Amino acid sequence: MNEGHPTEPSRVTEPRDVAEPSRPTEPCHVTETRAAYDTVAIDYASLLEGELARSPLDRALLGHFAELVGLEGGGPVVDVGCGPGRVTGHLGTLGLDVSGIDLSPGMVAEAQRRHPELDFRTGSLAALDLPDASVTGLVAWYSIIHTPPELLPEVFVELHRVIRANGLLLLAFQAGGFSVRHEQAYGHAVTFEAHRHDPDGVAAQLADAGFRVTVRTERVPQDYEKTPQAFLLGRRG
Numbered sequence: 001m002n003e004g005h006p007t008e009p010s011r012v013t014e015p016r017d018v019a020e021p022s023r024p025t026e027p028c029h030v031t032e033t034r035a036a037y038d039t040v041a042i043d044y045a046s047l048l049e050g051e052l053a054r055s056p057l058d059r060a061l062l063g064h065f066a067e068l069v070g071l072e073g074g075g076p077v078v079d080v081g082c083g084p085g086r087v088t089g090h091l092g093t094l095g096l097d098v099s100g101i102d103l104s105p106g107m108v109a110e111a112q113r114r115h116p117e118l119d120f121r122t123g124s125l126a127a128l129d130l131p132d133a134s135v136t137g138l139v140a141w142y143s144i145i146h147t148p149p150e151l152l153p154e155v156f157v158e159l160h161r162v163i164r165a166n167g168l169l170l171l172a173f174q175a176g177g178f179s180v181r182h183e184q185a186y187g188h189a190v191t192f193e194a195h196r197h198d199p200d201g202v203a204a205q206l207a208d209a210g211f212r213v214t215v216r217t218e219r220v221p222q223d224y225e226k227t228p229q230a231f232l233l234g235r236r237g
């Protein structure tokens, strides 16, 4: 459990195709990801507790995002793929009007238990139950890592739809340009894939979706991490 970035499960094998989805209307990777995070939600939340306090760069980027939202006059912010709500809670303490959305009902329950003052609900990056141009800011903090690279363009079109003009999008993800299949994570036997996206590719996809990338940061892996960590801030055109 001490290998890799804390948001990164520990045992991996090469990716492989997955058979039959359990829901005919959604891709296999979505079904698998939801099931995996439902299983690990409580242990993930405990493991990540306090991680932001040890990550000054993460807090600096989130603080930068929060200030820019303020300069836009505030307004709703949504943390999509919020997990147990650690970033949602942090953004709330920075004064943002923030709520959380996650694929996993287990994660949503854990987030709500930990942050009863905030609103959390289930939902998907690919099809948000939000009106057009309804949020000033959207954070996807290590949540695009389970979307295959070829499906990211449609996700970014969806994020662009819900962010208002001049609004902000902040992404964090493990960088690399390759995928790994996990069979164990956070002390549980679970199977799912994680994609170490290529920051150049993601930046190009953001531009294609209508975002102007204004900040691009990459830090080298810390001793418990396997890949660089990438952070991109985009502004909706």
Ligand SMILES: C[S@@+](CC[C@H](N)C(=O)[O-])C[C@H]1O[C@@H](n2cnc3c(N)ncnc32)[C@H](O)[C@@H]1O
Residues within 6 Å of the ligand: 007, 008, 033, 034, 037, 048, 080, 081, 082, 083, 084, 085, 086, 087, 101, 102, 103, 104, 107, 123, 124, 125, 126, 140, 141, 142, 143, 144, 146, 147
């Ligand atoms: C590595 S965790 C990160 C959680 C949280 N952002 C954090 O930093 O602690 C990834 C989270 O993204 C969620 N997720 C993955 N794919 C998603 C999707 N397509 N839509 C919404 N949430 C998703 C998972 O359920 C999980 O809670």
